[in-house]
Amino acid sequence: MISKSLRARTYLFIAFIVVSNPLGNTFLRAGMSRTGAPSHWTAQALALFFWKAFQSGAVWLGIGLLILFFICYMLLLSWADYSYVLPASAASYVVVALLGSVVLGEHVPLGRWIGIGLICAGGALVGRTSPATGREN
């Protein structure tokens, strides 16, 4: 018998994971694209590259979000099945497509929308199963 609080807590963590991972990556990429690639692959140029990268607020925000994502991911896995978490967190693909479409005005091809539909359907099916098939903790 799966408690309501376990399920609620699981959904909360999944929701956070599914949003924080794409957002964190987006900020990181935005910051890094403004930094540009390293000029040479020497220790000096690389040091300068990382120095420039860490001047970017977007990079820090991205890193912060990704750290929070990873902490939540680890905590979630301490009670939920990996075979539950993995497909459930595929909803992040949906978030990425939506972010791209709504925020960046990207064109999302039909095939991708169909794929998103399949991911949602699959996620819904997995979500109906019990998050923890072991003992509850």
Added chain:
Amino acid sequence: MLTHAMKEVARGERWTWRIAPLRIARALAHGSLWMGVGLMALAFFSFITLLSWAEISFVAPATAANYIAGALGSKFLLKERVSKTRWAGVLLVAAGVALVCSAR
């Protein structure tokens, strides 16, 4: 590996929000966690290396296969109970991911 470390760290303990930082701290001391992180880093670098010469439409099914491998690993290595409903969900997600990654 990550799941294994986290399950070990949480064994027999009831969840409270206050316990969360303790679980993280214990996990960071657990060897399997670092093995898991190492493997994930390896997978990531292999992925971006692959992307540097392979078409994304080739890489997409590989990403989708990850979901099936994950479910198989969960069943046989972590001894989770993967019901038929969950398998159906995994297959739908894998198909969806393959489409999302390869659609032009």
